[in-house]
Amino acid sequence: MRKFLVLKCVAFFVIFTIGIIKSTAQTNVQLFDDYNNLIQINRFDLPNGKVTLSQTFKSVDTQVTGAYYINRQKQFWDYLLLHFSQRLDYDELAKITDTVLLQKKFISNLTKDTVFNPIIREYTQKAIVKNQSKDSISMDALLNIAVKFLNVEKITDEDYYTARICTSLNEIKNTEKNRKPFPEAFCFGAIIENINNEKYNLYPYFVESVKNIYKLNLGIDKKDRLLRAQGAIFIQMFHYDKLKELLKDEYEKNKDILPFILSS
Secondary structure: OHHHHHHHHHHHHHHHHHHHHHHHHHHHHHHHOOHHHOEEEEEEEOOOOOEEEEEEEOOOOOOOOOOHHHHOOHHHHHHHHHHOOOOOOHHHHHOOOOHHHHHHHHHHHHOOOOOHHHHHHHHHHHHHOOOOOOEEEOHHHHHHHHHHHEEEEEEOOOOOEEEEEOOOOOOHHHHOOOOOHHHHHHHHHHHHHOOOOOOOOHHHHHHHHHHHHOOOOOOOOHHHHHHHHHHHHHHHHHOOHHHHHHHHHHHHHHHHHOOEEEOO
């Protein structure tokens, strides 16, 4: 009889614990219920009379349940907001000078966004509630994405290569038929957060790699030469062990809040 009571207590404890885990997950998901608490749009009136708008994730108050899902990977979320949401109606929004009304209209549009909202749902299901299996990605596949952020952008009229590390002018959209939102956002955030980290020496190595292209005759036609230069940089960065180390370290640091698994 005593053993039976103990087993009943253990069973109750397990059920109670599972209930707490589920309740916490559901509370964390509520973090995304009101975009107004997470995302803001900023208006900038330029000297030339033009208006520019910038959308970004806020730093969430640490007292808010689940805030770490945002605060620990802000670059991750900013990338998704920029690249996996419907294009802003600049003409409409630029007419709104009142910042409160601008924010209200922006959030209203975002809640109806048929591109961004499915991304949020997929993230919560895989990373928070965990009722959907996380996708698996290999290190080679991750590197294939990461190198696209380290790119030769163009060849100037003076025959110089212009290279940059950025989010808006990357080659992913030109090279990846099947986009991977979460690995893309992760790679971008990992690179931006560590661009000046001496442990990985990423920026100096990238600059030196671009300089080395000048030693090669890559073609007479500018378009051909640009494509070959881009390919040369991609291969060079793909085989850079420190970039691989950077991605591995960032994954290990954030894997509890990432919606994918690094398989190797």
